[in-house]
Amino acid sequence: MTEPLLIERHADRVVATLNRPDKRNAIDQDMIDELHALCGELEADPRTLILAGSDTVFAAGADIAQLRERRAEDARRAINATAFIRINELPMPVIAAVSGYALGGGAELAYAADLRISSPTLKIGNPETGLGIMAAAGATWRLPEIVGHARAAELLLTGRVLDADEALSWGLISAIHPVDGLLEAAHAMADRIAANDPRATQHTKRALRASRDQHPDIECELQAELFESDEKERRMTEFLQRRAKR
The missing domain is CATH 3.90.226.10 (2-enoyl-CoA Hydratase; Chain A, domain 1)
Known part of the structure; x- marks a missing residue:
């Protein structure tokens, strides 16, 4: 088979x-x-x-x-x-x-x-x-x-x-x-x-799937987690460093 x-x-x-x-x-x-x-x-x-x-x-x-x-x-x-x-x-x-x-x-x-x-x-x-x-x-x-x-x-x-x-x-x-x-x-x-942060991608998908009555609370909570992440810090630091070299 x-x-x-x-x-x-x-x-x-x-x-x-x-x-x-x-x-x-x-x-x-x-x-x-x-x-x-x-x-x-x-x-x-x-x-x-x-x-x-x-x-x-x-x-x-x-x-x-x-x-x-x-x-x-x-x-x-x-x-x-x-x-x-x-x-x-x-x-x-x-x-x-x-x-x-x-x-x-x-x-x-x-x-x-x-x-x-x-x-x-x-x-x-x-x-x-x-x-x-x-x-x-x-x-x-x-x-x-x-x-x-x-x-x-x-x-x-x-x-x-x-x-x-x-x-x-x-x-x-x-x-x-x-x-x-x-x-x-x-x-x-x-x-x-x-190429994007997997955790940010997963959180975005969760927010997209959420019902309208869950917004904006769900976005705020998911974003709060991301704001505390090491990956956010790393990616934003690299972005600022690249921009400074231009």
Whole structure:
């Protein structure tokens, strides 16, 4: 059997490539289990996560053969939703490098990332209602946060699929890169993240994820911790020294 995730580990990042080519990277229970295991690793040893698929398909959805057999108790277990929430809550940023089809659960996995970039071949959306179910792994609450309620409602209620240009104009992705340069662009983004203070990055992600009623208190408390850090002192001292030499 092929591994559902191909994992490439580095000191400051991990690349996880969805790997069910015969099923168009459909998300099944084995892949969910692997994602949970990877989350456990990255919770213990925080690093940036890059999620990728193939050149032609990120993930064409959840595995329909498995979905057809699921019943009410399975829905209440929130099988995919729980994994995607855990991905979104990882300490360090998550980058989704999406090429080709990202539909249904594949789209919801991309929505769970902090940063999304794509190739020009992107096709992203949630056609679940056409299959007699709904998008229930985060799309109904996460997508409005990304693109606004009106646009989220259009996608989820009509099953419309966006291409790359539409996704960019809607703010669903932040950039479009050539297919053969997409992973390189994701690494360049991870490089910029790695150049910054990891603790400041983690605190910024916490503040970004916090609800509006937690602000500005959460920012003040997180900033208070950073103001006392040795890394802040070191980085600011180096900045002032460089400026003095100009």
